[in-house]
Amino acid sequence: MRVLGIETSCDETAAAVVERDEAGAGTILSNIVLSQVDEHAAFGGVVPEIAARAHVEALDDIVAAALRDADLKLGDVDAIAATAGPGLVGGLIVGLMTAKALAAATGKPLLPVNHLEGHALTARLTDGVAFPYLLLLVSGGHTQLVLVRGVGDYQRWGTTIDDALGEAFDKTAKLIGLPFPGGPNVERAAEAGNAKRFAFPRPLKGEQRLDFSFSGLKTAVRQAATAIAPLSGQDRADISASFQRAIVDTLDDRVGRALLRFRELYADAAEPALVVAGGVAANTAVRNGLTTLAARHGFRFIAPPMRLCGDNAAMIAWAAAERLACGLVDDDPMRFRPRSRWPLDRDAVPLVGSGRRGAKA
Numbered sequence: 001m002r003v004l005g006i007e008t009s010c011d012e013t014a015a016a017v018v019e020r021d022e023a024g025a026g027t028i029l030s031n032i033v034l035s036q037v038d039e040h041a042a043f044g045g046v047v048p049e050i051a052a053r054a055h056v057e058a059l060d061d062i063v064a065a066a067l068r069d070a071d072l073k074l075g076d077v078d079a080i081a082a083t084a085g086p087g088l089v090g091g092l093i094v095g096l097m098t099a100k101a102l103a104a105a106t107g108k109p110l111l112p113v114n115h116l117e118g119h120a121l122t123a124r125l126t127d128g129v130a131f132p133y134l135l136l137l138v139s140g141g142h143t144q145l146v147l148v149r150g151v152g153d154y155q156r157w158g159t160t161i162d163d164a165l166g167e168a169f170d171k172t173a174k175l176i177g178l179p180f181p182g183g184p185n186v187e188r189a190a191e192a193g194n195a196k197r198f199a200f201p202r203p204l205k206g207e208q209r210l211d212f213s214f215s216g217l218k219t220a221v222r223q224a225a226t227a228i229a230p231l232s233g234q235d236r237a238d239i240s241a242s243f244q245r246a247i248v249d250t251l252d253d254r255v256g257r258a259l260l261r262f263r264e265l266y267a268d269a270a271e272p273a274l275v276v277a278g279g280v281a282a283n284t285a286v287r288n289g290l291t292t293l294a295a296r297h298g299f300r301f302i303a304p305p306m307r308l309c310g311d312n313a314a315m316i317a318w319a320a321a322e323r324l325a326c327g328l329v330d331d332d333p334m335r336f337r338p339r340s341r342w343p344l345d346r347d348a349v350p351l352v353g354s355g356r357r358g359a360k361a
Contacts, residue, residue: 001078001324002029002070004102005317006063008095009087009115010140011036011046013058015066016313017077018125020321026125030069031307031314032062041180045170052090059098066313074106081320084112085339086141092338100334111320111329112336116344118315119277120148123302125318129273134262134299136255136290139278140166140183143212145258146344147265148275151322156345157258158210165247166280168214172221172243176236186240187283193234193241198224200246205253210261212254217246248289255290259297274299282309 007014016031036054040046067074082099085092096112103110119137123129135146143165145158163171166183173182178189200220203213221243228235255274262272274294280286281303294301308314323329330336 001321002072002076003079003081003111003317003321003324004063004066004074004077005113005313005315005320006059006080006082006095006099007115007118007311007313007316008055008059008091009083009085010091010311011040011051011054012311013055013062014311014313015059015063016317017066017070017072018314018317018321020318020325024124024325025128026318026321028125028314029072030066031312032066032069033307033310033312034058034062037181044174044180046088048088048090051088052094055091055094059094063098063102074102077108079109079111079320079324080106081111081113081316083115083118083316084336085114085342087115087338087340089338089340092340096336096338104334109324109329110333110336111323112333113316113319113323114342114344115311115316116142116144116342117152117154118319120146120154120344121151121319121322122277122304122308122315123273123275124322125314126304126308127302129275129300129302132266132269133273133275133302134258136251136258136274136276137278138165138276138280138286140164140170142278143214144344145210145255147262151326152328154344156343156348157261158212158254159348160212160214162213162215163218165212165214166278168218168247169280169283171218172240175218175222176225176231176239178236178240183280183283186244187285189237189240190244190285191237191241193237193239195238195241195245197238198242200224200242202246202250202253205250208257210254210258212250217243217250244283244285248285251286252289252293256293256297259293259299263297272299273302275302277304277309279310282306
């Protein structure tokens with residue numbers, strides 16, 4: 001089956017066509033992503049209204065480009081999918097309404113897709129990983145440890161009680177005067193830095209629960225930057241390197257405990273997998289640290305290609321194809337409304353102090 005996917009949950013306008021064969025293997029026929037970095041750079045972060053307007057202006061051409069790259073016409077696809085949440089509501093409305101219009105015009109099935117499920121299933125598209133596996137989802141809006149037991153079958157083991165990891169990177173960049181987008185610029189600055197200069201905390205290290213916290217680390221960065229202001233280029237590099245090292249050490253502790261739990265549940269698994277997904281998965285230091293951790297515990301480490309780490313429509317099309325293959329479709333998708341909050345594990349108990357990230361939709 002061939003699925004056209006649309007992604008507009010934040011500041012990337014994307015469309016893709018993905019094919020799933022009878023054996024369950026996937027092929028990306030096209031994957032077009034238009035970034036809005038330049039539109040938001042002056043504001044130091046994503047402005048929802050600007051993002052939504054940019055999606056409106058670009059989406060038709062992006063969809064046309066995705067079909068052209070796949071050498072298909074709209075009538076040739078078997079289904080149409082769009083991110084329906086979680087994300088910025090304005091952007092979600094643009095993508096989902098466009099998908100509804102295309103589905104209504106062609107008579108093709110419509111699949112509203114959870115953005116997090118797109119990330120969760122990407123490893124099955126790229127590496128054919130079998131269920132179950134452990135997922136570390138690290139992005140600008142989410143930091144979660146999730147047991148992926150099957151399509152639509154997820155159990156959240158841990159989440160952030162304050163900032164998401166990508167958010168912590170972006171806020172750190174802003175604190176020390178690095179430009180937007182913060183994550184990649186912190187990583188670049190860290191290459192020339194001394195990771196031992198600042199003794200930043202490793203939040204929740206040693207605790208049995210599998211949750212994350214990054215606000216204290218961010219506060220430590222602010223205090224260090226304030227104490228030595230004005231910052232030189234080397235100061236920024238050293239803070240970036242020390243911050244990034246603290247992140248890698250924190251993930252080693254938090255994820256390491258989750259790997260032990262997975263081993264207890266699936267002791268007979270011959271080659272268990274640790275999958276990382278989300279925009280922060282593009283960070284080389286994070287990847288290297290997780291690769292070493294996985295090897296130490298006897299896990300196969302799987303990370304998407306860099307082009308599939310951030311928001312993209314290939315993962316949305318693939319998640320829809322997986323759901324179609326399992327018969328997991330909504331009864332009345334044309335009435336589906338965008339959701340700014342849409343947890344993968346709806347039965348997870350909200351965390352005290354976690355705000356919207358712990359709430360149910």
